[in-house]
Amino acid sequence: MKLQLWAADVFRFAVTGTEPHRFLNRAAAAGVRLRRVRWQKDGCTATAGGADRRRLEQLAREGGWTLTVTARRGPGRRAEALLRTRLGLAVGAVLFFALLQLLGGFVWCIDFGAMDADLQPAMRALLADCHIQEGTRLTQPLLQAAQAQALRQSEVFGWISLNFTGGCLLIESTPTQSRTVQQTPPPQGLCAKADGKILAVETQSGFALVKVGDTVIRGQPLASAERLDRKGRAVVQGAAGRITARVEKQYTADQPLTAEAALYTGRSAEEVTLYLPGCTRTAAPAVPLEGERQTAWEPLRLGRLALPGCLRRVTTWEKTTGTLTYSEPTAAALALRRCREQLLQEFPDAEIEAEQREISASDGVARAAVAYIFTADIAEPQ
Amino acid sequence: MKPKKPHPRRRWQRPELRPLAAPPPENFYRLPELELRGGSLLTDGCRRVLDFTPQRICLDMGDTLVTLYGEGLQIESFAGKRLILAGRFTRVELRGKWEEVPP
Numbered sequence: 422m423k424l425q426l427w428a429a430d431v432f433r434f435a436v437t438g439t440e441p442h443r444f445l446n447r448a449a450a451a452g453v454r455l456r457r458v459r460w461q462k463d464g465c466t467a468t469a470g471g472a473d474r475r476r477l478e479q480l481a482r483e484g485g486w487t488l489t490v491t492a493r494r495g496p497g498r499r500a501e502a503l504l505r506t507r508l509g510l511a512v513g514a515v516l517f518f519a520l521l522q523l524l525g526g527f528v529w530c531i532d533f534g535a536m537d538a539d540l541q542p543a544m545r546a547l548l549a550d551c552h553i554q555e556g557t558r559l560t561q562p563l564l565q566a567a568q569a570q571a572l573r574q575s576e577v578f579g580w581i582s583l584n585f586t587g588g589c590l591l592i593e594s595t596p597t598q599s600r601t602v603q604q605t606p607p608p609q610g611l612c613a614k615a616d617g618k619i620l621a622v623e624t625q626s627g628f629a630l631v632k633v634g635d636t637v638i639r640g641q642p643l644a645s646a647e648r649l650d651r652k653g654r655a656v657v658q659g660a661a662g663r664i665t666a667r668v669e670k671q672y673t674a675d676q677p678l679t680a681e682a683a684l685y686t687g688r689s690a691e692e693v694t695l696y697l698p699g700c701t702r703t704a705a706p707a708v709p710l711e712g713e714r715q716t717a718w719e720p721l722r723l724g725r726l727a728l729p730g731c732l733r734r735v736t737t738w739e740k741t742t743g744t745l746t747y748s749e750p751t752a753a754a755l756a757l758r759r760c761r762e763q764l765l766q767e768f769p770d771a772e773i774e775a776e777q778r779e780i781s782a783s784d785g786v787a788r789a790a791v792a793y794i795f796t797a798d799i800a801e802p803q
Numbered sequence: 804m805k806p807k808k809p810h811p812r813r814r815w816q817r818p819e820l821r822p823l824a825a826p827p828p829e830n831f832y833r834l835p836e837l838e839l840r841g842g843s844l845l846t847d848g849c850r851r852v853l854d855f856t857p858q859r860i861c862l863d864m865g866d867t868l869v870t871l872y873g874e875g876l877q878i879e880s881f882a883g884k885r886l887i888l889a890g891r892f893t894r895v896e897l898r899g900k901w902e903e904v905p906p
Contacts, residue, residue, distance in 0.1 A: 442855040449881045458878035460857050467878075 426504075430471030430495030433457075437464035438486035447480050448473075471497060527698050528557050529588035530720060530727030536594055540577065544592065545718045547571060555720045555731035556698045559585050588729070606659030611644040611800040613637045615768075617666030620796060627660025637666065643800050664800040667774070671792040674759035676752040678785045684743045685712075694733040712740040749787060753780045756789035768797035835864035835897065842889055843879070844871065849886040852878070860888060863900070870896040 436444050441464040448455055448469075453476060458467040464486070469477060471493075481488035504511050531548070533541045548554065551567040564583055571581045571594075579597040583590060606626055619635045627644040631637060644660035690706035714737050721730040747755065757778065764771055775794040780787065838845045846864065853868070854861035857877070861870045876890035 442852040445855070445878070445881055446851045449883060449886075452883065454880065454882035455878070456880050458855075458881060460855060460877070465855065 426497040426500045427471030427474050428497070430493055430497040431468060432471055432474060432490050432494070433466060433468045433492040434477070435461065435464060435466045435489045435491055436481060436486050437461075437489070438481075438484070441465045441486065444481060444484055444486050447484065448477060451476060451480065453477060466491065471495060524698075524729065525588055526558050527588060527729045528553065528555055528559050528585070528590050529729050530555065530590070532589055532591045534591060534593050536592060537596075542717070543577070544571070546716065547574070548590075549718060549733070553590070554696050554718060554733075555727065556696045556729045558698065559590065606661035607802070608646045608657050608659045610642055610646045610803045611660045611662075611664065612803045613639055613641045613643055613664075613666070613799045614801040615639055615666070615668045615670060615799050617668035617799055619664060619666050621663070621665040623664070624660060624662035626658050626662065628658070629664075631664070637799075642803065662800065663798045665796055666799045667794065667796050668768075668799060669792065669794050670764070671790060672760040672763045673788065673790040674756045674763065676747070676756040676759065676787045676789075678749065678752050678782075678787060679744055679746050681742060682745045683740045684745065686739045686741050688739040690737045690739075692735040692737075694735075696731045696733065698729050706737075710737045710739040713738045747787075749782050752782070752787035753789060756780070756787050757791065760789050760791040764793055764795070768795065768799075771795040771797040830866075833865055835867045835869055837869065837895075839892065842891060844888040844892065845886070847885050849881075849884050852881070852886075857890070862886070866900050868898050868900055870898070872896070 438444070445455060445458060445465070445467070453469055453473040456468045458465055474490075478488055480486075531545070531554075533544065536544065545554075547570060548567055551563065551570055553559065553563060553567055557563075564585055568581065568583045571578060571583070576597060576599075579595045581592065581594040583592055585591070610627060610630075611624075616638050617636070619631050619633050619637060622629050622631065622633060624644050627646050628648045629644050631641075631643050637643065643664045644662070646660050647655050647657050650656050688710060690708060690710040692706055693704045695702040695704075714735055717734045717736070719732040719734065721728040721732065757780070764773075771793075773793055773795045777792040779790040782788070836846060836848055846862070848864050849862050850865065851863040852860065853863055854870075855878070857875055859870065859872055860876050860878075861868060871888065871892055872894040873890050873892040876888060876892075878886065879889045880887040
């Protein structure tokens with residue numbers, strides 16, 4: 422069977438027979454566009470598109486006319502010759518489109534879009550937990566499972582969408598924005614949790630019992646939740662707000678000069694896993710180690726071209742328990758830091774105005790005593 | 804001095820508005836529509852070509868048969884009811900499809 426490619430061609434033909442104008446009418450009614458129709462003694466000639474050739478031949482056959490192609494223009498004839506002599510081109514084209522269709526289902530690259538660079542490793546790890554990485558054949562259930570898993574991380578993503586098209590997994594997300602709803606304060610007053618001098622009274626509810634400039638002691642009521650009205654009836658309103666005072670307080674902390682701690686030995690081992698479409702290859706380390714593990718996913722790239730493959734590197738940093746010996750200045754600095762931690766744990770909003778340090782070392786222990794003068798909110802529920 | 808002859812005043816006539824607002828004659832839109840521009844003639848209402856020679860082309864345009872006479876007449880494009888003719892047109896003859904042909 423002779424291969425014929427007429428679709429992109431234009432051809433000129435002659436129609437012979439009786440009443441050739443009837444052939445023109447039938448062709449026009451059939452939707453064929455005839456151009457440059459010329460009268461001839463035994464019929465007429467015209468030009469039409471190659472896609473309409475079979476229809477015109479059928480019309481001519483049905484009406485008893487003879488249709489003869491006299492000229493042909495376009496790429497069809499050359500393409501026919503090319504395909505006849507070089508069949509590999511046709512096979513290659515078919516193979517190309519088949520592979521394009523087949524490989525379009527694999528993840529070739531993951532586009533994180535405008536996601537923060539800090540979040541990208543976490544997102545990649547999440548996808549890896551759902552068995553999605555470069556080289557995976559992605560299905561709709563897999564994609565939906567990954568999206569549901571990502572949405573469950575509501576503290577990270579406000580909204581996330583995974584779109585897969587043409588081998589590219591596109592991740593669109595917006596960071597979460599949380600807004601705290603203030604609860605109604607319980608019907609109780611506020612009292613001081615440290616001695617100090619009142620600098621500001623910012624009560625949101627309740628009835629303040631102190632004013633700026635007052636000196637208060639620990640446990641003294643600062644705001645009450647109840648007040649009597651003119652008729653002597655109690656009006657209850659839970660106290661809430663900030664009462665800022667200047668406080669002077671001392672903290673002490675000890676730091677031994679020697680301590681047991683988990684220490685890095687300096688040895689590490691790397692396990693490399695190569696993920697390719699349909700297969701996985703793992704290169705295990707010669708000596709497996711125990712310790713802190715760090716996982717990194719690296720997509721395979723050839724220049725800017727992403728390949729359907731991904732490398733997972735799991736680096737294990739060996740740790741062992743050992744005795745850590747601090748120098749005296751280091752131990753003193755750690756003790757000072759613990760003092761600061763104690764202060765901030767008790768008064769998270771403390772602003773230090775002044776501090777007085779006393780550092781001593783005896784019996785293998787560094788001791789720090791720090792007297793802080795700071796301003797902070799000293800109100801606490803009674 | 805001879806007195807100037809008064810200029811005769813024309814009587815103002817109210818324009819006839821009714822014909823302007825009146826609908827077109829009956830079957831106006833069924834009449835054949837031909838657009839002749841230079842050596843080309845275009846129509847969107849050709850049902851069939853009844854005759855085709857370089858000197859004469861006869862078209863079926865609904866209730867009317869249009870016969871075009873000239874020299875070197877040819878069909879430049881024909882698709883559906885859209886027909887473009889080219890040539891040197893000398894005469895156009897319109898005749899009702901159901902009229903009897905004069906002897």
